[in-house]
Amino acid sequence: MATLEIHDLHVSVESETGSTEILRGVDLTVKQGETHAIMGPNGSGKSTLAYSLAGHPKYTVTGGTVTLDGEDVLEMSVDERARAGVFLAMQYPVEVPGVSVSNFLRTSATAVRGEAPRLRTWVKEVKEAMERLEMDPAFAERNVNEGFSGGEKKRHEILQLELLRPKVAILDETDSGLDIDALRIVSSGVNRVRESGDVGTLLITHYTRILRYIKPDHVHVFAGGRIVESGGAELADKLEAEGYEQYTKGAAS
Numbered sequence: 001m002a003t004l005e006i007h008d009l010h011v012s013v014e015s016e017t018g019s020t021e022i023l024r025g026v027d028l029t030v031k032q033g034e035t036h037a038i039m040g041p042n043g044s045g046k047s048t049l050a051y052s053l054a055g056h057p058k059y060t061v062t063g064g065t066v067t068l069d070g071e072d073v074l075e076m077s078v079d080e081r082a083r084a085g086v087f088l089a090m091q092y093p094v095e096v097p098g099v100s101v102s103n104f105l106r107t108s109a110t111a112v113r114g115e116a117p118r119l120r121t122w123v124k125e126v127k128e129a130m131e132r133l134e135m136d137p138a139f140a141e142r143n144v145n146e147g148f149s150g151g152e153k154k155r156h157e158i159l160q161l162e163l164l165r166p167k168v169a170i171l172d173e174t175d176s177g178l179d180i181d182a183l184r185i186v187s188s189g190v191n192r193v194r195e196s197g198d199v200g201t202l203l204i205t206h207y208t209r210i211l212r213y214i215k216p217d218h219v220h221v222f223a224g225g226r227i228v229e230s231g232g233a234e235l236a237d238k239l240e241a242e243g244y245e246q247y248t249k250g251a252a253s
């Protein structure tokens with residue numbers, strides 16, 4: 001059973017003014033089949049956690065460990081992490097000019113699966129996944145994220161998720177900027193992947209709205225670069241009612 005284990009993770013970012021510690025001792029275990037919601041105020045370090053797990057070079061791990069099935073994730077390159085089964089849907093997906101969605105997906109699948117998918121089954125796979133996400137087939141020929149609306153970007157992320165079938169899916173604010181129909185479609189995509197039972201999901205969100213569609217097994221409050229409270233789905237209701245203030249008041253920043 002695939003398990004992501006994060007232990008006492010410390011991460012800093014470098015800037016002209018020096019090094020700033022953003023993550024201050026994150027402890028979290030995500031098992032296959034589980035969904036963990038990470039909820040916290042803006043600037044608490046949620047995206048930093050997502051990027052650090054995916055191996056973004058801008059973030060320096062200064063302490064702690066991250067393992068997937070006992071393998072040291074922090075030792076792996078970005079590509080190796082993807083191949084090991086770590087998937088990140090970014091909060092702000094980047095444009096890839098000159099590369100079509102279709103080529104991008106095939107290249108990603110080839111990299112992750114270790115061999116090029118058979119063309120005939122692949123075309124069918126993509127077509128069906130796009131239909132489920134209510135995406136226009138013409139979308140496949142557009143350049144990745146170029147001129148995409150917020151909703152199109154997020155659907156494209158979930159399309160990748162459905163096709164790549166990772167062991168650990170990190171979804172950073174996948175709900176942001178979605179209208180209610182897009183939220184429903186995107187959530188049902190996440191739920192389909194979840195129901196396959198073999199993915200652990202880290203659902204990062206600021207708002208509780210998406211949790212009406214994707215039911216988390218565990219909810220964690222993230223503040224000041226660490227998890228400050230953990231509970232079940234009921235913790236999200238408490239956050240909805242009371243906000244984050246109680247966690248940010250008096251927190252060292």
Ligand SMILES: Nc1ncnc2c1ncn2[C@@H]1O[C@H](COP(=O)(O)OP(=O)(O)O)[C@@H](O)[C@H]1O
Pocket residue numbers: 013014015022040041042043044045046047048049058
């Ligand atoms: N690449 C970066 N360079 C400088 N500061 C950063 C960088 N990434 C994040 N930070 C800082 O780290 C803190 C946490 O940011 P972030 O992880 O984006 O929080 P969240 O996703 O919870 O809103 C913020 O103060 C932000 O300004």
Ligand SMILES: [Mg+2]
Pocket residue numbers: 046047048091172173
């Ligand atoms: Mg963020």
